[in-house]
Amino acid sequence: MAAADRTKDPVRTSVWLEGRPAPRRRSEQPAGLDRDKIVAATVRLLDSEGLAKFSMRRLAAELGVTAMSVYWYVDTKDDLLELALDSVTGEIPLPEENEAADWRDSLRLLAAAYRNLLVTHPWVSRLMGEYLNVGPQAMAFATAAQRVVRASGLTPEQLPGAMALVYQFAYGFGTIEGGFTARCQEAGISQDDFLRRVTGAIEDRPEFEESRDMVGARGDSTVEEMRTRDFDIALDCAIAGIEAMRGRTAGS
Amino acid sequence: MAAADRTKDPVRTSVWLEGRPAPRRRSEQPAGLDRDKIVAATVRLLDSEGLAKFSMRRLAAELGVTAMSVYWYVDTKDDLLELALDSVTGEIPLPEENEAADWRDSLRLLAAAYRNLLVTHPWVSRLMGEYLNVGPQAMAFATAAQRVVRASGLTPEQLPGAMALVYQFAYGFGTIEGGFTARCQEAGISQDDFLRRVTGAIEDRPEFEESRDMVGARGDSTVEEMRTRDFDIALDCAIAGIEAMRGRTAGS
DNA sequence: ACCTGAACACCGTTCAAGT
DNA sequence: ACCTGAACACCGTTCAAGT
Numbered sequence: 001m002a003a004a005d006r007t008k009d010p011v012r013t014s015v016w017l018e019g020r021p022a023p024r025r026r027s028e029q030p031a032g033l034d035r036d037k038i039v040a041a042t043v044r045l046l047d048s049e050g051l052a053k054f055s056m057r058r059l060a061a062e063l064g065v066t067a068m069s070v071y072w073y074v075d076t077k078d079d080l081l082e083l084a085l086d087s088v089t090g091e092i093p094l095p096e097e098n099e100a101a102d103w104r105d106s107l108r109l110l111a112a113a114y115r116n117l118l119v120t121h122p123w124v125s126r127l128m129g130e131y132l133n134v135g136p137q138a139m140a141f142a143t144a145a146q147r148v149v150r151a152s153g154l155t156p157e158q159l160p161g162a163m164a165l166v167y168q169f170a171y172g173f174g175t176i177e178g179g180f181t182a183r184c185q186e187a188g189i190s191q192d193d194f195l196r197r198v199t200g201a202i203e204d205r206p207e208f209e210e211s212r213d214m215v216g217a218r219g220d221s222t223v224e225e226m227r228t229r230d231f232d233i234a235l236d237c238a239i240a241g242i243e244a245m246r247g248r249t250a251g252s
Numbered sequence: 253m254a255a256a257d258r259t260k261d262p263v264r265t266s267v268w269l270e271g272r273p274a275p276r277r278r279s280e281q282p283a284g285l286d287r288d289k290i291v292a293a294t295v296r297l298l299d300s301e302g303l304a305k306f307s308m309r310r311l312a313a314e315l316g317v318t319a320m321s322v323y324w325y326v327d328t329k330d331d332l333l334e335l336a337l338d339s340v341t342g343e344i345p346l347p348e349e350n351e352a353a354d355w356r357d358s359l360r361l362l363a364a365a366y367r368n369l370l371v372t373h374p375w376v377s378r379l380m381g382e383y384l385n386v387g388p389q390a391m392a393f394a395t396a397a398q399r400v401v402r403a404s405g406l407t408p409e410q411l412p413g414a415m416a417l418v419y420q421f422a423y424g425f426g427t428i429e430g431g432f433t434a435r436c437q438e439a440g441i442s443q444d445d446f447l448r449r450v451t452g453a454i455e456d457r458p459e460f461e462e463s464r465d466m467v468g469a470r471g472d473s474t475v476e477e478m479r480t481r482d483f484d485i486a487l488d489c490a491i492a493g494i495e496a497m498r499g500r501t502a503g504s
Numbered sequence: 505a506c507c508t509g510a511a512c513a514c515c516g517t518t519c520a521a522g523t
Numbered sequence: 524a525c526c527t528g529a530a531c532a533c534c535g536t537t538c539a540a541g542t
Binding site: 017125126132146157160173179194198202208210215229236237243244 | 483489497
Protein backbone atom coordinates (compact mmCIF):
# COMPACT_ATOMS: atom_id res chain seq x y z
CA MET A 1 0.00 0.00 0.00
CA ALA A 2 1.76 3.16 -1.17
CA ALA A 3 1.47 6.42 0.69
CA ALA A 4 -0.35 8.02 -2.23
CA ASP A 5 -3.42 5.79 -2.31
CA ARG A 6 -3.88 5.46 1.41
CA THR A 7 -7.30 6.79 2.15
CA LYS A 8 -10.09 6.17 4.66
CA ASP A 9 -9.32 2.99 6.55
CA PRO A 10 -12.07 1.23 8.53
CA VAL A 11 -9.57 0.42 11.29
CA ARG A 12 -8.73 3.70 12.93
CA THR A 13 -5.13 3.88 14.13
CA SER A 14 -4.18 7.51 14.64
CA VAL A 15 -4.41 10.94 13.03
CA TRP A 16 -0.69 10.75 12.50
CA LEU A 17 -0.94 7.65 10.37
CA GLU A 18 -3.60 8.94 8.01
CA GLY A 19 -2.41 9.79 4.55
CA ARG A 20 -3.81 13.28 4.51
CA PRO A 21 -1.45 16.04 5.63
CA ALA A 22 -2.70 19.10 7.48
CA PRO A 23 -4.35 21.43 4.94
CA ARG A 24 -2.08 24.38 4.34
CA ARG A 25 -3.46 27.85 4.38
CA ARG A 26 -2.99 30.14 1.43
CA SER A 27 -4.54 33.43 2.34
CA GLU A 28 -6.84 35.16 4.76
CA GLN A 29 -9.84 32.99 5.55
CA PRO A 30 -13.16 34.59 6.42
CA ALA A 31 -13.04 33.61 10.08
CA GLY A 32 -9.24 33.45 10.22
CA LEU A 33 -9.48 29.87 11.39
CA ASP A 34 -6.50 27.60 11.40
CA ARG A 35 -5.53 24.14 12.57
CA ASP A 36 -3.03 25.54 15.03
CA LYS A 37 -5.52 28.05 16.39
CA ILE A 38 -8.10 25.32 16.80
CA VAL A 39 -5.70 23.05 18.65
CA ALA A 40 -4.55 25.93 20.87
CA ALA A 41 -8.13 26.81 21.75
CA THR A 42 -8.80 23.13 22.46
CA VAL A 43 -5.90 22.95 24.89
CA ARG A 44 -7.03 26.15 26.58
CA LEU A 45 -10.56 24.82 27.04
CA LEU A 46 -9.41 21.41 28.24
CA ASP A 47 -7.18 23.06 30.82
CA SER A 48 -9.83 25.39 32.15
CA GLU A 49 -12.96 23.26 32.02
CA GLY A 50 -11.80 19.66 31.73
CA LEU A 51 -12.33 16.89 29.23
CA ALA A 52 -15.85 16.07 30.41
CA LYS A 53 -17.15 19.55 29.62
CA PHE A 54 -15.32 19.90 26.33
CA SER A 55 -17.43 19.67 23.20
CA MET A 56 -17.16 20.64 19.57
CA ARG A 57 -19.98 23.10 20.09
CA ARG A 58 -18.28 24.64 23.11
CA LEU A 59 -15.04 24.93 21.17
CA ALA A 60 -16.80 26.55 18.22
CA ALA A 61 -18.39 29.10 20.53
CA GLU A 62 -14.95 29.89 21.94
CA LEU A 63 -13.70 30.48 18.40
CA GLY A 64 -16.71 32.60 17.52
CA VAL A 65 -17.80 30.24 14.83
CA THR A 66 -20.39 27.58 14.03
CA ALA A 67 -19.89 24.07 15.36
CA MET A 68 -19.43 22.67 11.89
CA SER A 69 -16.69 25.08 10.86
CA VAL A 70 -14.16 23.13 12.87
CA TYR A 71 -14.86 20.05 10.80
CA TRP A 72 -13.26 21.68 7.82
CA TYR A 73 -9.88 21.43 9.55
CA VAL A 74 -10.37 18.24 11.50
CA ASP A 75 -12.14 14.98 10.67
CA THR A 76 -13.47 14.01 14.08
CA LYS A 77 -13.34 15.02 17.72
CA ASP A 78 -10.99 12.10 18.35
CA ASP A 79 -8.52 13.45 15.80
CA LEU A 80 -8.66 16.88 17.38
CA LEU A 81 -7.97 15.46 20.84
CA GLU A 82 -5.02 13.52 19.47
CA LEU A 83 -3.63 16.74 18.06
CA ALA A 84 -4.13 18.51 21.38
CA LEU A 85 -2.40 15.64 23.16
CA ASP A 86 0.67 15.81 20.98
CA SER A 87 0.71 19.57 21.22
CA VAL A 88 1.11 19.64 25.01
CA THR A 89 3.53 16.72 24.89
CA GLY A 90 5.84 19.21 23.24
CA GLU A 91 5.92 21.17 26.51
CA ILE A 92 8.21 18.54 28.04
CA PRO A 93 11.78 19.91 28.03
CA LEU A 94 14.05 17.26 26.55
CA PRO A 95 17.69 16.84 27.59
CA GLU A 96 20.37 17.89 25.14
CA GLU A 97 21.57 15.18 22.78
CA ASN A 98 25.25 15.58 23.54
CA GLU A 99 25.03 16.37 27.21
CA ALA A 100 27.70 14.92 29.46
CA ALA A 101 25.32 14.78 32.42
CA ASP A 102 24.86 11.71 34.55
CA TRP A 103 22.03 9.53 33.27
CA ARG A 104 20.48 9.50 36.76
CA ASP A 105 20.08 13.26 36.74
CA SER A 106 18.66 13.26 33.21
CA LEU A 107 16.24 10.51 34.17
CA ARG A 108 15.08 12.38 37.23
CA LEU A 109 14.52 15.56 35.24
CA LEU A 110 12.66 13.82 32.46
CA ALA A 111 10.43 11.80 34.79
CA ALA A 112 9.62 14.92 36.81
CA ALA A 113 8.74 16.80 33.63
CA TYR A 114 6.50 13.93 32.54
CA ARG A 115 4.75 13.91 35.88
CA ASN A 116 4.38 17.70 35.65
CA LEU A 117 2.70 17.42 32.25
CA LEU A 118 0.12 14.99 33.62
CA VAL A 119 -0.65 17.21 36.58
CA THR A 120 -0.87 20.54 34.79
CA HIS A 121 -3.04 19.00 32.06
CA PRO A 122 -5.11 16.36 33.87
CA TRP A 123 -6.90 15.41 30.65
CA VAL A 124 -3.64 14.18 29.11
CA SER A 125 -3.64 10.90 31.00
CA ARG A 126 -6.95 9.71 29.63
CA LEU A 127 -5.99 10.58 26.07
CA MET A 128 -2.69 8.74 26.41
CA GLY A 129 -4.57 5.66 27.52
CA GLU A 130 -7.07 5.98 24.71
CA TYR A 131 -4.97 6.84 21.67
CA LEU A 132 -1.84 5.45 20.12
CA ASN A 133 0.19 8.56 20.86
CA VAL A 134 2.54 8.39 17.91
CA GLY A 135 2.57 12.09 17.11
CA PRO A 136 5.87 13.85 16.42
CA GLN A 137 6.19 15.33 19.92
CA ALA A 138 5.35 12.01 21.56
CA MET A 139 7.95 10.32 19.37
CA ALA A 140 10.57 12.92 20.27
CA PHE A 141 9.86 12.32 23.93
CA ALA A 142 10.00 8.56 23.52
CA THR A 143 13.32 8.82 21.72
CA ALA A 144 14.81 11.00 24.44
CA ALA A 145 13.36 8.76 27.15
CA GLN A 146 14.96 5.74 25.57
CA ARG A 147 18.32 7.44 25.12
CA VAL A 148 18.44 8.43 28.78
CA VAL A 149 17.73 4.95 30.10
CA ARG A 150 20.06 3.35 27.56
CA ALA A 151 22.91 5.39 29.04
CA SER A 152 22.50 3.41 32.26
CA GLY A 153 24.29 0.48 30.64
CA LEU A 154 21.51 -2.11 30.70
CA THR A 155 21.41 -4.86 28.10
CA PRO A 156 19.02 -4.52 25.15
CA GLU A 157 16.87 -7.26 26.72
CA GLN A 158 16.54 -5.35 29.98
CA LEU A 159 15.99 -1.93 28.44
CA PRO A 160 12.26 -2.09 27.63
CA GLY A 161 11.45 -3.39 31.10
CA ALA A 162 13.42 -0.64 32.83
CA MET A 163 11.85 1.97 30.54
CA ALA A 164 8.41 0.67 31.43
CA LEU A 165 9.19 0.75 35.13
CA VAL A 166 10.27 4.37 35.16
CA TYR A 167 7.86 5.95 32.70
CA GLN A 168 4.77 3.89 33.44
CA PHE A 169 5.34 4.66 37.08
CA ALA A 170 5.52 8.37 36.30
CA TYR A 171 2.38 7.99 34.18
CA GLY A 172 0.44 6.24 36.91
CA PHE A 173 1.65 8.64 39.56
CA GLY A 174 0.84 11.72 37.49
CA THR A 175 -2.52 10.29 36.53
CA ILE A 176 -3.77 9.79 40.07
CA GLU A 177 -2.26 13.10 41.13
CA GLY A 178 -3.83 14.90 38.17
CA GLY A 179 -7.20 13.34 38.86
CA PHE A 180 -7.00 14.52 42.43
CA THR A 181 -6.04 18.09 41.57
CA ALA A 182 -8.67 18.27 38.85
CA ARG A 183 -11.32 17.12 41.29
CA CYS A 184 -10.28 19.77 43.79
CA GLN A 185 -10.21 22.48 41.16
CA GLU A 186 -13.66 21.49 39.99
CA ALA A 187 -15.01 21.64 43.54
CA GLY A 188 -13.28 24.97 44.13
CA ILE A 189 -11.46 23.67 47.17
CA SER A 190 -7.79 23.30 48.10
CA GLN A 191 -6.14 19.89 47.99
CA ASP A 192 -5.46 19.93 51.71
CA ASP A 193 -9.06 20.86 52.47
CA PHE A 194 -10.28 18.08 50.22
CA LEU A 195 -8.05 15.56 51.97
CA ARG A 196 -9.30 16.73 55.36
CA ARG A 197 -12.84 16.35 54.12
CA VAL A 198 -12.26 12.78 52.94
CA THR A 199 -10.42 11.72 56.08
CA GLY A 200 -13.18 13.33 58.11
CA ALA A 201 -15.80 11.32 56.25
CA ILE A 202 -13.76 8.16 56.75
CA GLU A 203 -13.38 8.75 60.49
CA ASP A 204 -17.15 8.96 60.83
CA ARG A 205 -17.71 5.52 59.41
CA PRO A 206 -16.70 2.36 61.23
CA GLU A 207 -16.22 0.21 58.13
CA PHE A 208 -13.13 2.23 57.18
CA GLU A 209 -11.36 1.57 60.44
CA GLU A 210 -8.34 -0.38 59.29
CA SER A 211 -7.63 1.79 56.26
CA ARG A 212 -7.37 5.06 58.16
CA ASP A 213 -3.60 5.21 58.33
CA MET A 214 -3.32 4.92 54.56
CA VAL A 215 -5.34 8.01 53.74
CA GLY A 216 -4.49 10.63 56.35
CA ALA A 217 -1.77 13.26 56.26
CA ARG A 218 1.73 12.31 57.39
CA GLY A 219 3.31 14.69 59.82
CA ASP A 220 2.67 18.34 59.15
CA SER A 221 3.44 18.21 55.43
CA THR A 222 1.14 19.59 52.80
CA VAL A 223 -0.31 17.18 50.26
CA GLU A 224 1.96 18.57 47.60
CA GLU A 225 5.10 18.07 49.70
CA MET A 226 4.15 14.52 50.61
CA ARG A 227 3.67 13.61 46.99
CA THR A 228 6.91 15.14 45.77
CA ARG A 229 8.78 13.28 48.49
CA ASP A 230 7.14 9.96 47.56
CA PHE A 231 7.82 10.56 43.87
CA ASP A 232 11.49 11.25 44.53
CA ILE A 233 11.90 8.20 46.74
CA ALA A 234 10.21 6.02 44.15
CA LEU A 235 12.60 7.28 41.49
CA ASP A 236 15.57 6.67 43.79
CA CYS A 237 14.28 3.16 44.19
CA ALA A 238 13.93 2.60 40.45
CA ILE A 239 17.41 3.97 39.80
CA ALA A 240 18.87 1.74 42.51
CA GLY A 241 17.10 -1.17 40.85
CA ILE A 242 18.54 -0.36 37.45
CA GLU A 243 22.02 -0.16 38.93
CA ALA A 244 21.54 -3.51 40.64
CA MET A 245 20.27 -5.13 37.42
CA ARG A 246 23.32 -4.05 35.47
CA GLY A 247 25.41 -7.04 34.50
CA ARG A 248 22.85 -9.53 35.70
CA THR A 249 22.15 -12.34 33.25
CA ALA A 250 18.72 -13.55 32.23
CA GLY A 251 17.89 -15.93 35.07
CA SER A 252 19.60 -14.57 38.19
CA MET B 253 -20.99 16.60 61.38
CA ALA B 254 -22.57 13.39 62.62
CA ALA B 255 -23.22 10.44 60.36
CA ALA B 256 -26.95 10.83 60.78
CA ASP B 257 -27.36 14.28 59.30
CA ARG B 258 -24.92 13.86 56.46
CA THR B 259 -26.94 14.45 53.35
CA LYS B 260 -26.37 15.87 49.88
CA ASP B 261 -23.02 17.60 49.80
CA PRO B 262 -22.17 20.04 46.99
CA VAL B 263 -18.60 18.68 46.90
CA ARG B 264 -18.85 15.18 45.51
CA THR B 265 -16.30 12.83 47.02
CA SER B 266 -17.43 9.26 46.44
CA VAL B 267 -20.48 7.01 46.61
CA TRP B 268 -18.81 5.28 49.49
CA LEU B 269 -18.67 8.42 51.58
CA GLU B 270 -22.31 9.37 51.18
CA GLY B 271 -24.49 8.87 54.21
CA ARG B 272 -27.10 6.80 52.47
CA PRO B 273 -26.61 3.03 52.59
CA ALA B 274 -27.71 0.80 49.74
CA PRO B 275 -31.49 0.45 49.93
CA ARG B 276 -32.36 -3.01 51.18
CA ARG B 277 -34.96 -5.06 49.42
CA ARG B 278 -37.91 -6.44 51.32
CA SER B 279 -39.91 -8.47 48.85
CA GLU B 280 -40.41 -9.22 45.19
CA GLN B 281 -40.24 -6.05 43.13
CA PRO B 282 -42.22 -5.72 39.91
CA ALA B 283 -39.19 -5.89 37.65
CA GLY B 284 -37.05 -7.85 40.11
CA LEU B 285 -34.45 -5.13 39.95
CA ASP B 286 -31.66 -4.91 42.44
CA ARG B 287 -28.50 -2.92 43.08
CA ASP B 288 -26.34 -5.99 42.64
CA LYS B 289 -28.10 -6.98 39.44
CA ILE B 290 -27.67 -3.47 38.08
CA VAL B 291 -23.98 -3.40 38.89
CA ALA B 292 -23.47 -6.86 37.41
CA ALA B 293 -25.21 -5.83 34.19
CA THR B 294 -23.09 -2.68 34.11
CA VAL B 295 -19.88 -4.67 34.35
CA ARG B 296 -21.09 -7.04 31.65
CA LEU B 297 -21.88 -4.16 29.30
CA LEU B 298 -18.64 -2.33 30.01
CA ASP B 299 -16.67 -5.47 29.27
CA SER B 300 -18.44 -6.23 26.02
CA GLU B 301 -18.98 -2.77 24.55
CA GLY B 302 -16.64 -0.45 26.36
CA LEU B 303 -17.07 2.67 28.44
CA ALA B 304 -17.65 4.96 25.46
CA LYS B 305 -20.73 3.04 24.33
CA PHE B 306 -22.14 2.55 27.81
CA SER B 307 -25.19 4.63 28.69
CA MET B 308 -27.98 4.54 31.22
CA ARG B 309 -30.43 3.99 28.39
CA ARG B 310 -28.40 1.11 27.01
CA LEU B 311 -28.17 -0.43 30.45
CA ALA B 312 -31.90 -0.08 31.02
CA ALA B 313 -32.58 -1.83 27.72
CA GLU B 314 -30.29 -4.67 28.80
CA LEU B 315 -32.30 -4.99 32.01
CA GLY B 316 -35.60 -4.87 30.14
CA VAL B 317 -36.67 -1.71 31.89
CA THR B 318 -37.07 2.02 31.36
CA ALA B 319 -34.04 4.27 31.59
CA MET B 320 -35.35 5.97 34.71
CA SER B 321 -35.92 2.78 36.67
CA VAL B 322 -32.22 2.50 37.37
CA TYR B 323 -32.27 5.85 39.11
CA TRP B 324 -34.32 4.38 41.90
CA TYR B 325 -31.29 2.34 42.96
CA VAL B 326 -28.52 4.72 42.00
CA ASP B 327 -28.23 8.49 42.21
CA THR B 328 -26.12 9.18 39.14
CA LYS B 329 -24.17 7.45 36.41
CA ASP B 330 -20.96 8.38 38.21
CA ASP B 331 -22.12 6.56 41.33
CA LEU B 332 -23.00 3.49 39.30
CA LEU B 333 -19.58 3.45 37.64
CA GLU B 334 -17.91 3.74 41.02
CA LEU B 335 -19.87 0.72 42.18
CA ALA B 336 -18.88 -1.23 39.07
CA LEU B 337 -15.24 -0.26 39.63
CA ASP B 338 -15.19 -1.55 43.19
CA SER B 339 -17.06 -4.66 42.14
CA VAL B 340 -14.37 -5.83 39.71
CA THR B 341 -11.62 -4.75 42.08
CA GLY B 342 -12.86 -7.64 44.20
CA GLU B 343 -11.70 -10.01 41.46
CA ILE B 344 -8.08 -9.50 42.51
CA PRO B 345 -6.99 -12.53 44.56
CA LEU B 346 -5.35 -11.25 47.75
CA PRO B 347 -2.54 -13.13 49.51
CA GLU B 348 -3.35 -14.87 52.78
CA GLU B 349 -2.83 -12.78 55.89
CA ASN B 350 -0.61 -15.29 57.68
CA GLU B 351 1.27 -16.63 54.74
CA ALA B 352 4.93 -17.45 55.27
CA ALA B 353 5.75 -16.74 51.63
CA ASP B 354 8.58 -14.50 50.52
CA TRP B 355 7.43 -10.90 50.06
CA ARG B 356 8.95 -10.86 46.59
CA ASP B 357 6.70 -13.68 45.45
CA SER B 358 3.62 -12.09 47.01
CA LEU B 359 4.47 -8.78 45.39
CA ARG B 360 4.90 -10.39 41.99
CA LEU B 361 1.58 -12.19 42.30
CA LEU B 362 -0.30 -9.12 43.44
CA ALA B 363 1.18 -6.83 40.79
CA ALA B 364 0.43 -9.38 38.08
CA ALA B 365 -3.17 -9.68 39.32
CA TYR B 366 -3.50 -5.91 39.29
CA ARG B 367 -2.19 -5.74 35.74
CA ASN B 368 -4.56 -8.53 34.78
CA LEU B 369 -7.55 -6.61 36.13
CA LEU B 370 -6.66 -3.57 34.04
CA VAL B 371 -6.29 -5.63 30.89
CA THR B 372 -9.39 -7.80 31.22
CA HIS B 373 -11.50 -4.72 32.09
CA PRO B 374 -9.95 -1.90 30.06
CA TRP B 375 -12.50 0.60 31.39
CA VAL B 376 -11.16 0.18 34.93
CA SER B 377 -8.14 2.38 34.37
CA ARG B 378 -10.12 5.46 33.44
CA LEU B 379 -12.45 5.09 36.38
CA MET B 380 -9.52 4.70 38.78
CA GLY B 381 -8.10 7.95 37.45
CA GLU B 382 -11.44 9.70 37.73
CA TYR B 383 -12.83 8.58 41.09
CA LEU B 384 -11.45 8.38 44.59
CA ASN B 385 -11.60 4.59 44.68
CA VAL B 386 -12.24 4.15 48.37
CA GLY B 387 -14.78 1.34 48.07
CA PRO B 388 -14.46 -1.71 50.34
CA GLN B 389 -12.79 -3.89 47.71
CA ALA B 390 -10.33 -1.14 46.79
CA MET B 391 -9.52 -0.68 50.45
CA ALA B 392 -8.97 -4.40 50.95
CA PHE B 393 -6.60 -4.40 48.00
CA ALA B 394 -4.76 -1.33 49.27
CA THR B 395 -4.37 -2.91 52.69
CA ALA B 396 -2.98 -6.12 51.24
CA ALA B 397 -0.73 -4.17 48.89
CA GLN B 398 0.70 -2.21 51.76
CA ARG B 399 1.24 -5.28 53.91
CA VAL B 400 3.17 -7.03 51.15
CA VAL B 401 5.56 -4.14 50.58
CA ARG B 402 5.96 -3.52 54.29
CA ALA B 403 7.32 -7.04 54.65
CA SER B 404 10.31 -5.98 52.56
CA GLY B 405 11.75 -4.19 55.57
CA LEU B 406 11.74 -0.62 54.31
CA THR B 407 11.46 2.26 56.74
CA PRO B 408 8.08 3.98 57.17
CA GLU B 409 9.47 6.98 55.28
CA GLN B 410 10.44 4.85 52.30
CA LEU B 411 7.30 2.76 52.23
CA PRO B 412 4.89 5.08 50.37
CA GLY B 413 7.48 5.76 47.67
CA ALA B 414 8.16 2.07 47.12
CA MET B 415 4.43 1.35 47.07
CA ALA B 416 3.92 4.04 44.47
CA LEU B 417 6.74 2.69 42.32
CA VAL B 418 5.36 -0.83 42.19
CA TYR B 419 1.63 -0.23 41.96
CA GLN B 420 1.62 2.93 39.87
CA PHE B 421 3.91 1.15 37.48
CA ALA B 422 1.49 -1.76 37.28
CA TYR B 423 -1.34 0.73 36.80
CA GLY B 424 0.41 2.55 33.98
CA PHE B 425 1.49 -0.67 32.32
CA GLY B 426 -1.96 -2.23 32.53
CA THR B 427 -3.57 0.98 31.32
CA ILE B 428 -1.60 1.21 28.11
CA GLU B 429 -1.91 -2.52 27.57
CA GLY B 430 -5.65 -2.44 28.21
CA GLY B 431 -6.11 0.49 25.86
CA PHE B 432 -4.29 -1.41 23.16
CA THR B 433 -6.26 -4.62 23.58
CA ALA B 434 -9.54 -2.69 23.72
CA ARG B 435 -8.68 -0.92 20.50
CA CYS B 436 -7.90 -4.20 18.79
CA GLN B 437 -11.07 -5.83 20.06
CA GLU B 438 -13.11 -2.88 18.83
CA ALA B 439 -11.54 -3.10 15.39
CA GLY B 440 -12.05 -6.88 15.32
CA ILE B 441 -8.39 -7.52 14.68
CA SER B 442 -5.68 -9.43 16.54
CA GLN B 443 -3.06 -7.53 18.52
CA ASP B 444 -0.27 -8.84 16.32
CA ASP B 445 -2.12 -7.81 13.17
CA PHE B 446 -2.73 -4.37 14.60
CA LEU B 447 0.95 -3.96 15.43
CA ARG B 448 1.91 -5.04 11.93
CA ARG B 449 -0.54 -2.49 10.56
CA VAL B 450 0.92 0.33 12.60
CA THR B 451 4.53 -0.55 11.84
CA GLY B 452 3.56 -0.83 8.20
CA ALA B 453 2.08 2.66 8.25
CA ILE B 454 5.18 3.96 9.98
CA GLU B 455 7.53 2.39 7.46
CA ASP B 456 5.72 4.19 4.65
CA ARG B 457 6.32 7.60 6.13
CA PRO B 458 9.77 9.17 6.23
CA GLU B 459 9.11 11.37 9.26
CA PHE B 460 8.97 8.32 11.53
CA GLU B 461 12.39 7.08 10.53
CA GLU B 462 14.27 7.31 13.80
CA SER B 463 11.46 5.91 15.92
CA ARG B 464 11.05 2.68 13.99
CA ASP B 465 13.05 0.46 16.32
CA MET B 466 10.88 1.45 19.26
CA VAL B 467 7.63 0.25 17.76
CA GLY B 468 8.36 -2.94 15.86
CA ALA B 469 8.31 -6.51 17.10
CA ARG B 470 11.40 -7.89 18.83
CA GLY B 471 12.55 -11.26 17.61
CA ASP B 472 9.79 -13.71 16.79
CA SER B 473 7.78 -13.11 19.96
CA THR B 474 4.11 -12.35 19.97
CA VAL B 475 2.95 -9.03 21.39
CA GLU B 476 1.62 -10.77 24.46
CA GLU B 477 4.91 -12.55 25.17
CA MET B 478 6.93 -9.38 24.73
CA ARG B 479 4.77 -7.53 27.21
CA THR B 480 4.83 -10.21 29.87
CA ARG B 481 8.61 -10.35 29.60
CA ASP B 482 8.93 -6.57 29.97
CA PHE B 483 6.53 -6.56 32.88
CA ASP B 484 8.49 -9.25 34.69
CA ILE B 485 11.82 -7.53 34.12
CA ALA B 486 10.40 -4.24 35.34
CA LEU B 487 9.20 -5.93 38.52
CA ASP B 488 12.59 -7.59 39.00
CA CYS B 489 14.10 -4.14 38.70
CA ALA B 490 11.73 -2.62 41.25
CA ILE B 491 12.37 -5.45 43.70
CA ALA B 492 16.12 -5.08 43.26
CA GLY B 493 15.67 -1.38 43.95
CA ILE B 494 13.73 -2.02 47.13
CA GLU B 495 16.42 -4.40 48.34
CA ALA B 496 19.10 -1.82 47.59
CA MET B 497 17.18 0.92 49.42
CA ARG B 498 16.90 -1.15 52.56
CA GLY B 499 18.93 0.37 55.33
CA ARG B 500 19.74 3.48 53.35
CA THR B 501 19.28 6.71 55.28
CA ALA B 502 17.50 9.80 54.00
CA GLY B 503 20.26 11.44 51.98
CA SER B 504 22.49 8.70 50.62
C1' DA C 505 -12.19 27.11 -0.28
C1' DC C 506 -14.49 27.92 3.61
C1' DC C 507 -18.54 28.46 6.58
C1' DT C 508 -23.62 27.92 7.90
C1' DG C 509 -28.33 25.73 9.32
C1' DA C 510 -31.20 22.26 9.80
C1' DA C 511 -31.57 17.69 10.95
C1' DC C 512 -30.58 12.83 12.95
C1' DA C 513 -29.76 9.87 16.45
C1' DC C 514 -28.18 10.03 20.52
C1' DC C 515 -26.94 11.58 25.77
C1' DG C 516 -27.88 12.30 31.61
C1' DT C 517 -31.25 13.81 34.44
C1' DT C 518 -35.72 16.20 36.41
C1' DC C 519 -40.25 15.94 37.41
C1' DA C 520 -44.98 14.65 37.60
C1' DA C 521 -47.60 10.77 37.20
C1' DG C 522 -48.93 6.11 37.44
C1' DT C 523 -49.56 1.34 40.15
C1' DA D 524 -42.10 1.29 47.07
C1' DC D 525 -41.12 0.99 42.60
C1' DC D 526 -41.57 2.08 37.72
C1' DT D 527 -43.00 4.96 33.54
C1' DG D 528 -43.33 8.94 29.94
C1' DA D 529 -42.60 13.19 28.54
C1' DA D 530 -39.55 16.81 28.54
C1' DC D 531 -35.07 19.70 28.92
C1' DA D 532 -30.72 20.79 27.66
C1' DC D 533 -27.30 18.85 25.79
C1' DC D 534 -24.04 15.68 22.51
C1' DG D 535 -21.09 14.23 17.56
C1' DT D 536 -21.75 14.18 12.95
C1' DT D 537 -24.05 14.20 8.03
C1' DC D 538 -25.61 16.64 4.38
C1' DA D 539 -27.24 20.19 1.41
C1' DA D 540 -26.72 24.83 0.90
C1' DG D 541 -24.67 29.26 0.90
C1' DT D 542 -20.64 32.76 -0.34
